[in-house]
Amino acid sequence: MEAASKLDVEAVRADFPILQRRIGDKTLAYLDSAATSQKPVQVVEAMRRFTEHSNANISRSVHTLGAEATVAYEGARARVAEFIGAGNPSEVVFTKNSTEAINLMAYAFQNAVFDPSADSRFKLGPGDEVVVTEMEHHANLIPWQQLCLRTGATLKWIGITDAGRLELENLNEVITERTKVISFVHVANLLGTVNPTSQITARAREVGALVGLDASQSVPHMPVDVTELGVDFIAFTGHKMLGPTGIGVLWAKADLLDAMPPFLTGGSMIETVSMERTTFAKAPAKFEAGTPPIAEAVGLAAAIDYLDKLGMENIRAHEKDLAAYMLEQLESVDGLEIIGPRVPIGRSATVSFTFADIHPHDVGQILDAEGIAVRVGHHCAKPTCERFGVNATTRASGYVYNTHEEIDRLVEALGQVRKVFG
Amino acid sequence: MEAASKLDVEAVRADFPILQRRIGDKTLAYLDSAATSQKPVQVVEAMRRFTEHSNANISRSVHTLGAEATVAYEGARARVAEFIGAGNPSEVVFTKNSTEAINLMAYAFQNAVFDPSADSRFKLGPGDEVVVTEMEHHANLIPWQQLCLRTGATLKWIGITDAGRLELENLNEVITERTKVISFVHVANLLGTVNPTSQITARAREVGALVGLDASQSVPHMPVDVTELGVDFIAFTGHKMLGPTGIGVLWAKADLLDAMPPFLTGGSMIETVSMERTTFAKAPAKFEAGTPPIAEAVGLAAAIDYLDKLGMENIRAHEKDLAAYMLEQLESVDGLEIIGPRVPIGRSATVSFTFADIHPHDVGQILDAEGIAVRVGHHCAKPTCERFGVNATTRASGYVYNTHEEIDRLVEALGQVRKVFG
Amino acid sequence: MNLDELYQEVILDHYKRPRGAGLREPYEGESHQVNPTCGDEITLRVHVEDGKVADVSYDNVGCSISKASASVMYELINGTTVNDALAKLAEFTELMNSKGQSEGDEDSLEDAVAFAGVSKYPMRVKCALLGWMAFKDALVRAEASIPGRTDA
Amino acid sequence: MNLDELYQEVILDHYKRPRGAGLREPYEGESHQVNPTCGDEITLRVHVEDGKVADVSYDNVGCSISKASASVMYELINGTTVNDALAKLAEFTELMNSKGQSEGDEDSLEDAVAFAGVSKYPMRVKCALLGWMAFKDALVRAEASIPGRTDA
């Protein structure tokens, strides 16, 4: 049944105790990994081991626990760097989530307003333009919107075609010589679209704009190599890639991080401090004020080990298969309409849909009664909803532990929904 | 030996597996809780249970796991509110650490610069003044320093007496009608000073300034009631109070949070979003963009349960006893000089010292060889170091699990230090 | 989850045949409420006359719970005194915050007791309260717009 | 931890009797380095003459490791050719990054091999390298200030 997949899904499932959970008298079918993934025992165990063996604050200590904690934390950084093909671990900044990572970038521009000697790449004002797309998660829209509001720059965006793809026809009008930065989503969390990057990065280079990628939904699901992508920065988040909450990643090119003013300030990000004046450490320390998510970094490294053991290519293949099966099965449901690409090409295993006139809340509730966890609502992508004229959708999303059988259960349960509300 | 203490320290120690750790052939004596505390099994277990049973993203879901996760997360917020005597759980904002909490406050002023309709309490410019003290952790100094740099306001500070107390004689000259905000440390992390608050809050009221407290070193160690304190905001951090890394707290009065512009923007903090314009949710959601530290909130609530079971008054008494014993024993060491108050009154169980001319790095290393974990360096309080004419100190800090015997071992090991470097 | 509990027949009935739906004139107060977690919306108008809720009219998009709740509310408060309507609001809000611990007083809340089961589902409580919040807000506005009235 | 490994006699000897300490004239390049984690500082001057490190002079505050390391460095590079000094710098840096896996070549590094044990303690590696970093930086400045010289 899982022909295209090289994952031993049953073995994978055995690593996730929560998948044994029963909802009422039904076994849980967790189809909400786009919101947050489940965590394998390996991740929980790595964090517990760290906490019970080496827990200490990092960087500022010479004692054994402090040294071990520092090695573990910096080791996690190196592990992340390796995983995304970063040239240097010091290009990896730990944040609390994707959202903070993107805000960190946006605040680099905003804080540059106050600094006459700021690097020109971060100088933004009236006449300058910032570009996003209409399919952004709010995390990659509002920070830029606020930035434009505060600096007087103009926010522009790339639209969406009816098929749920980026409208790239008029790219040269959207991205112009006035564009200072383009930040766009790699894999859209509502539509499931996998966006091609080369055309946008090429145009960005042409006009000399910085280009960043919201990789929250790509890094967990496919091989991502920052050098190949040719972007300037990417953001992603631990809890969507089998890791813990409380940790995210900003990767940015070393020279960019060097040029950026600090964002959060406080301990561990300084060189010297007096009451009158502070000078700052080099990146990544410059952007990691205060005690970082230490145990969470250990957990994220364990999650990456787990993903690498499965193999990112295998994960991609497994999800391609899931996407194909999901699309095929859902298309067969009467009254169900898919929002997003309807073919499993350039597409993740995240499928949003509307179902007759039944409100997604009601759909989700009935599915939950059948043990099936899907997400309902606007998925933090209200502009996408508006683009497709809906208030909300029901969204099923698959990951390494999901099976065809769970999709069959989803389709069957939709029959039940229809019975109650039809 | 622990006469003044009502804690059953041996029973407490049994809850902390790391205390069985051996450093070389010595048992660990962990005297570095001011940097980060150890975590009891109850905290680790609560997080594991949550992860294996109810892990899901919060707020936006109708499925059972999502509902359970939301209840757990909001329950943790209510638990924190109760613990600090906050009138309303919605005055509790979860951040990643103290540092972010303080930055959030400072950015409220900075972002108000861009907003003509901003609340006047947050309007800051040339002529306005911000007040801190000379004994701040960098986390409560640099954000305000940067704020002043960016807005043209003036940073002023309350000095330190030779005895390591706040210099309050000239308080009325430091805090004036021009003062918009005063943020000061409740318990100083290098000196161990417990600062009296009423004189400063009274003066703040007199001049109509906002007043905040860096409670990072007080909330873990003594009963703290925000209503009694009469301040406008406080910040503290999970990992110093037996909780996990990756979570901190900003408490601020409801009307203040209402008046503050958002800081980090993205998912979960919105009311409506279009490509052109966003309106924001009410606090605390307004300040919690993105996926929050969910499992960490569960862990923090478990830590608070643990602290409450011990009793914050008992913890204070235990630490008062530890402080007295530490001061007495350390004072008896030839060549050792305490930096900070020398009497166990208005003082935490955190004691910094210099030892002959021996560099703290060398002291710390020899102590580590004896299994004793202390912190050495500037403890993120460089201005305090400068005030006392030192580059660094050695700092021993006690918590619920520490004993007189561990302090005896510290004193004995200092003899060893002297032998190597004397 | 016990579905029957949540989707009682009476809720489904109000959902499918909402009472009092549509926006009407005259009105003194109007409120627009959004449930940010799901995008449900309601626009609601209140017409107050002689201390009475002379009309409550509304237009809404939403799930069965939020639509049925608005319909049930219409039945409960339309034509009552403002004070009675506020009492119902308080009683219904209390029921919704009961976390499944209350069954509601059928004499007073009538069809609205069908929502007792909803109070167990924190995510859905917001849906059930959306219309009521709009009513509360519209009433405040209505009263602000009627000179000389400051009570109730 | 094996203390002997870290605090070898030779390190303690250099710490207690640092060689070449003090700031001297003439010099072409000066560097000030700080270890932000502990506040250790060094000011170091380089006097280059005829492709040789004619003098390295320094003033420092710090722990035994950082002070002994500066003293050992002085002995190793003072009077050698710039190229030889850079080779020692590379060799010592490599030893410090060896995580306890290398013993160092005593023929070449002389007393500096005593620092091999330090490489196991990540927190102390920065201490051991502080003086060397200052030398590297001062040399760059010296070369920038000597017109006509761009090699080495």
Ligand SMILES: Cc1ncc(COP(=O)(O)O)c(C=O)c1O
């Ligand atoms: C007094 C004080 N304030 C702030 C902080 C910063 O806490 P965190 O690193 O968790 O942000 C600390 C601890 O390092 C502290 O001791």
Ligand SMILES: Cc1ncc(COP(=O)(O)O)c(C=O)c1O
């Ligand atoms: C595409 C995308 N961007 C950003 C985010 C935000 O991630 P986080 O909530 O971890 O900050 C998400 C997930 O919610 C997402 O799907």
